[in-house]
Amino acid sequence: MDNHITFEDIVHATSNGILVTDARGMLLHLNREAEKILELQAGQHLGRFISDVLPLTGPQVMECLQTGRPKLGHQIIGKKVDLVLSITLIRKNGDLLGAVCTFQELGAFENMAKKLRSYKRLNRQLETIFKASSDGIWVCDGRGTVISINEASERLNGIRAREVVGRNVSQLVADGLFDRSVTLEVLKNRGQVSLMQYVQRTGRYLLATGTPAFDDDGRIHLVVVNERDMTDLNAMRRELEQSHMAVRKMKDELVELSMLELKRHGIVAESPSMQQILRAALKLARLEASNILILGQSGTGKGLLAKFIHQSSDRARHPFIQINCAALPEHLLEAELFGYERGAFTGAREQGKAGLFELAHGGTLFLDEVGDLPLPLQAKLLKCLDDHEILRLGATRPKTIDCLVIAATNQDLEEQVRRRRFRQDLFYRLNTFSLKIPPLRERRDDILELARHFLSRYNEQYDMNKRLSGSGLQLLLRHPFAGNVRELKNILKRAVVMAEGEVLDDFLRAILEPAAAEAGQAPGGRIRLAHELQRTERRLIREAMARCRNTRELAAELGISQPTAVRKMQRYGLRFR
Ligand SMILES: Nc1ncnc2c1ncn2[C@@H]1O[C@H](COP(=O)(O)OP(=O)(O)OP(=O)(O)O)[C@@H](O)[C@H]1O
Numbered sequence: 001m002d003n004h005i006t007f008e009d010i011v012h013a014t015s016n017g018i019l020v021t022d023a024r025g026m027l028l029h030l031n032r033e034a035e036k037i038l039e040l041q042a043g044q045h046l047g048r049f050i051s052d053v054l055p056l057t058g059p060q061v062m063e064c065l066q067t068g069r070p071k072l073g074h075q076i077i078g079k080k081v082d083l084v085l086s087i088t089l090i091r092k093n094g095d096l097l098g099a100v101c102t103f104q105e106l107g108a109f110e111n112m113a114k115k116l117r118s119y120k121r122l123n124r125q126l127e128t129i130f131k132a133s134s135d136g137i138w139v140c141d142g143r144g145t146v147i148s149i150n151e152a153s154e155r156l157n158g159i160r161a162r163e164v165v166g167r168n169v170s171q172l173v174a175d176g177l178f179d180r181s182v183t184l185e186v187l188k189n190r191g192q193v194s195l196m197q198y199v200q201r202t203g204r205y206l207l208a209t210g211t212p213a214f215d216d217d218g219r220i221h222l223v224v225v226n227e228r229d230m231t232d233l234n235a236m237r238r239e240l241e242q243s244h245m246a247v248r249k250m251k252d253e254l255v256e257l258s259m260l261e262l263k264r265h266g267i268v269a270e271s272p273s274m275q276q277i278l279r280a281a282l283k284l285a286r287l288e289a290s291n292i293l294i295l296g297q298s299g300t301g302k303g304l305l306a307k308f309i310h311q312s313s314d315r316a317r318h319p320f321i322q323i324n325c326a327a328l329p330e331h332l333l334e335a336e337l338f339g340y341e342r343g344a345f346t347g348a349r350e351q352g353k354a355g356l357f358e359l360a361h362g363g364t365l366f367l368d369e370v371g372d373l374p375l376p377l378q379a380k381l382l383k384c385l386d387d388h389e390i391l392r393l394g395a396t397r398p399k400t401i402d403c404l405v406i407a408a409t410n411q412d413l414e415e416q417v418r419r420r421r422f423r424q425d426l427f428y429r430l431n432t433f434s435l436k437i438p439p440l441r442e443r444r445d446d447i448l449e450l451a452r453h454f455l456s457r458y459n460e461q462y463d464m465n466k467r468l469s470g471s472g473l474q475l476l477l478r479h480p481f482a483g484n485v486r487e488l489k490n491i492l493k494r495a496v497v498m499a500e501g502e503v504l505d506d507f508l509r510a511i512l513e514p515a516a517a518e519a520g521q522a523p524g525g526r527i528r529l530a531h532e533l534q535r536t537e538r539r540l541i542r543e544a545m546a547r548c549r550n551t552r553e554l555a556a557e558l559g560i561s562q563p564t565a566v567r568k569m570q571r572y573g574l575r576f577r
Pocket residue numbers: 266267268269296297298299300301302303304305368409410450485486489570
């Protein structure tokens with residue numbers, strides 16, 4: 001069998017109809033597609049005059065033969081079929097030998113034309129996007145050779161397309177155009193890569209993202225790189241940082257201003273240590289910390305500081321709620337703090353009760369003597385600090401809370417943690433922001449100013465004109481002030497109210513020297529009985545404290561109320577270790 005492809009095979013296999021005539025217009029050939037489109041049998045029509053066989057196409061062919069001019073893309077609307085045809089002439093040695101007519105059904109032709117039109121449109125759109133993009137776009141082939149770049153890339157990189165098209169990106173890196181190439185990374189990793197490029201010529205930082213396109217065999221055939229100019233963004237970030245710094249500076253200046261306003265809050269802070277603490281407190285107030293711990297001996301001003309933080313914060317318009325955790329038995333304290341639903345326990349109010357956390361909504365809850373909080377309540381407190389939610393007693397659905405929690409204690413909480421009386425996790429939670437107020441005897445600068453402050457306050461309050469001379473002030477400066485500011489305040493109040501004469505020195509000597517005697521100095525002769533009674537009371541309380549763990553037990557031991565026990569301890573500057 002002959003398997004050679006002949007010219008005739010090719011003519012029959014083509015998808016266009018083909019017919020051939022001689023110079024007179026006699027049909028010589030029809031290929032299979034022509035038979036199909038025209039619904040003719042070649043065998044019956046070869047040798048016939050073309051216009052007899054094809055009344056519409058024939059005259060067109062004849063016209064070409066007569067004029068000697070071809071016809072391209074001519075349309076014929078027939079009875080059975082619409083055609084688009086092209087007629088060309090066969091010449092040999094200068095003689096016209098015949099005509100070839102190739103044709104297609106108009107429908108198929110139009111489809112192709114339509115496709116072509118939509119390709120053209122798509123192409124135009126892509127070209128517009130490519131040109132109009134303010135991001136730079138590079139297209140490289142699978143070996144990293146640049147195929148095209150857009151105008152934005154020319155601008156961002158300070159180059160012309162003709163300088164780079166046809167070159168490999170590794171050469172461009174070697175030339176120092178940019179410090180590294182994302183295209184090479186894409187080819188290495190076979191996936192999308194983003195990196196920052198520094199462009200030498202323009203001094204710009206570009207965020208380049210390269211994306212590979214794969215062919216059917218899984219080979220990268222294109223890499224498209226998008227370049228975004230980050231130089232301006234970086235400048236904007238710098239500006240933002242600068243304005244942040246300005247805001248910080250302004251805040252610091254505000255802190256200084258507020259320091260000047262301390263007097264308005266009735267706070268005395270002459271000593272550097274106290275000023276430092278108040279500055280830190282102001283910062284915490286402005287920072288909107290969610291909880292703060294204040295440490296310091298009894299009477300050092302923890303409550304005052306807590307209120308100052310509240311008043312200096314954005315929460316100032318909302319409530320400041322205070323509770324002494326040592327003053328209530330556990331179940332009452334729990335109900336106070338968290339509230340309860342109706343019928344939560346016997347004796348519960350009919351309508352239930354909101355807890356202090358709820359009442360402090362938007363404001364501040366000050367937990368004084370937090371070191372005395374019973375362990376089960378410590379666990380509950382920790383949970384509500386963590387979750388910002390509380391569960392009323394007897395309730396099933398938690399309530400969201402929003403308040404600054406300031407806790408204070410005069411106890412050594414770390415020691416309490418070691419003795420397992422205070423939860424370590426709660427300690428760490430509270431201790432994130434802590435302020436430690438030193439005892440008054442360690443900040444002597446404050447003693448004189450506080451004395452002036454209280455003196456003028458009580459003079460005004462009791463309409464008096466009492467004063468201290470140098471020796472009175474010396475007495476105060478030497479006094480140990482175990483009860484800290486509270487003790488100083490009480491002493492001056494008593495002095496203003498009780499002392500005879502305008503100068504308070506003698507009165508002060510009378511009440512301060514017994515304390516000095518306890519500290520090893522000789523007592524004076526007056527008010528001896530009162531002094532002895534106080535000494536005995538202090539000793540008894542100290543002895544009882546040695547047998548107790550907290551103020552509740554102490555109150556029971558001494559047969560007095562817990563608040564009285566707390567007050568007396570404060571008066572004598574005593575505290576549990
Ligand atoms: N720096 C200060 N300036 C003016 N008054 C002060 C100062 N520090 C404390 N006080 C006054 O001293 C008294 C005791 O202060 P405060 O009650 O705040 O102390 P505390 O440390 O909370 O005591 P406790 O631990 O016993 O509760 C208050 O009347 C308070 O106004």
